Amino acid sequence: xxxxxxxxxxxxxxxxxxxxxxxxxxxxxxxxxxxxxxxxxxxxxxxxxxxxxxxxxxxxxxxxxxxxxxxxxxxxxxxxxxxxxxxxxxxxxxxxxxxxxxxxxxxxxxxxxxxxxxxxxxxxxxxxxxxxxxxxxxxxxxxxxxxxxxxxxxxxxxxxxxxxxxxxxxxxxxxxxxxxxxxxxxxxxxxxxxxxxxxxxxxxxxxxxxxxxxxxxxxxxxxxxxxxxxxxxxxxxxxxxxxxxxxxxxxxxxxxxxxxxxxxxxxxxxxxxxxxxxxxxxxxxxxxxxxxxxxxxxxxxxxxxxxxxxxxxxxxxxxxxxxxxxxxxxxxx
Numbered sequence: 143x144x145x146x147x148x149x150x151x152x153x154x155x156x157x158x159x160x161x162x163x164x165x166x167x168x169x170x171x172x173x174x175x176x177x178x179x180x181x182x183x184x185x186x187x188x189x190x191x192x193x194x195x196x197x198x199x200x201x202x203x204x205x206x207x208x209x210x211x212x213x214x215x216x217x218x219x220x221x222x223x224x225x226x227x228x229x230x231x232x233x234x235x236x237x238x239x240x241x242x243x244x245x246x247x248x249x250x251x252x253x254x255x256x257x258x259x260x261x262x263x264x265x266x267x268x269x270x271x272x273x274x275x276x277x278x279x280x281x282x283x284x285x286x287x288x289x290x291x292x293x294x295x296x297x298x299x300x301x302x303x304x305x306x307x308x309x310x311x312x313x314x315x316x317x318x319x320x321x322x323x324x325x326x327x328x329x330x331x332x333x334x335x336x337x338x339x340x341x342x343x344x345x346x347x348x349x350x351x352x353x354x355x356x357x358x359x360x361x362x363x364x365x366x367x368x369x370x371x372x373x374x375x376x377x378x379x380x381x382x383x384x385x386x387x388x389x390x391x392x393x394x395x396x397x398x399x400x401x402x403x404x405x406x407x408x409x410x411x412x413x414x415x416x417x418x419x420x421x422x423x424x425x426x427x428x429x430x431x432x433x434x435x436x437x438x439x440x441x442x443x444x445x446x447x448x449x450x451x452x453x454x455x456x457x458x459x460x461x462x463x464x465x466x467x468x469x470x471x472x473x474x475x
Contacts (some may be wrong), residue, residue, distance in 0.1 A: 146307065156193075156230055157174045158174065158177050169260040198458055213219055217402050219255070219277050219278065221254075222251050222279065222280075225281055225283075226254065227247065227282070228253060230282070230286065230310070231285065231289055234285070234286035234290055235289045235293045235455075236290075238287060238290055238333050239286055239287045244286075248265060252265055252268075259415070259417075260422070261415035261416075264415050265279070272392060272395075272396045272423075273389060273393060275388065275413075281364075281365055284365045284368055287336070288357055288361040288364060290333060290337075291340065291344075291360060292356060292360060294309070294355050295341070297309075312326065312327055312338075314334070314337065315339075317343050317346060318338060320342035321342070321344065322339060322342055322380070324338050324357075340367070343363060344359075347357075360440070379412065391412065395408050411442060411446060414442060416446075418445055419431045419439075421435075422439055433445075435449055436448075436449055457471075460474040
């Protein structure tokens with residue numbers, strides 16, 4: 143099968159077999175002796191899907207933590223996507239990370255975003271689109287599945303690939319029946335089972351569709367399936383102020399040309415996560431609600447428009463809003 147799929151002769155003298163996903167017998171395959179671990183480019187891989195996945199991702203988690211001390215780029219979320227998680231996107235094309243490592247990576251990313259903030263927005267909210275009140279933070283599980291599924295699908299389209307031969311044996315090439323017969327798949331290779339369960343809902347790629355568009359469509363579908371199964375309902379701030387046109391609010395935050403620091407401040411103010419004394423008293427982190435600068439009650443509105451540079455900023459903001467709406471600034475409240 144190897145020679146048929148790869149069209150090359152296998153050099154059994156210089157090869158090693160690594161039992162994977164529970165396979166242990168026979169002790170030799172194709173005349174190649176099996177080993178319980180192999181070292182490739184300085185990285186030692188053990189037997190079993192979980193051990194191999196751990197070898198691939200444990201170094202990535204450590205490297206991701208070390209990158210958190212680097213200077214901030216133009217936007218924090220872009221840095222998370224393009225730098226902190228760049229290695230995991232590459233490794234995900236081989237094996238998906240384990241649940242344990244996904245939790246570690248998510249913790250590192252959220253710490254980097256909020257750092258020493260007392261109040262923060264939940265990860266599920268950050269992963270929403272910007273039009274829904276989130277910040278379009280990538281769903282690590284969905285993104286890793288996207289890279290892996292897209293690579294498997296691409297390999298299955300090549301007749302000379304060994305992956306094609308194996309996947310054809312399991313009837314996983316081309317359109318997959320729904321519901322799929324996952325009971326015939328090896329229990330030790332869980333990611334193949336997940337592929338068989340998820341891909342029946344993905345329409346085949348057309349001749350005019352590029353790989354990037356296919357990945358975007360696949361990620362959108364996986365994200366929709368994940369959010370449907372773990373629906374968190376309406377945002378807390380939307381429940382608190384039900385009469386607000388929230389979609390317009392979120393759109394304005396990201397489309398009116400604000401700088402990134404101001405945009406982040408607006409986002410925190412809208413979600414009411416600014417650590418005012420009024421909120422800190424409620425969780426017993428301070429003993430007074432008075433502002434340390436002027437003595438007034440330290441509420442969010444006071445912090446934004448009434449104290450220190452707040453009046454100057456608010457006066458300028460009212461002038462700009464009045465110019466846009468063609469009104470007098472005194473009518474802007």
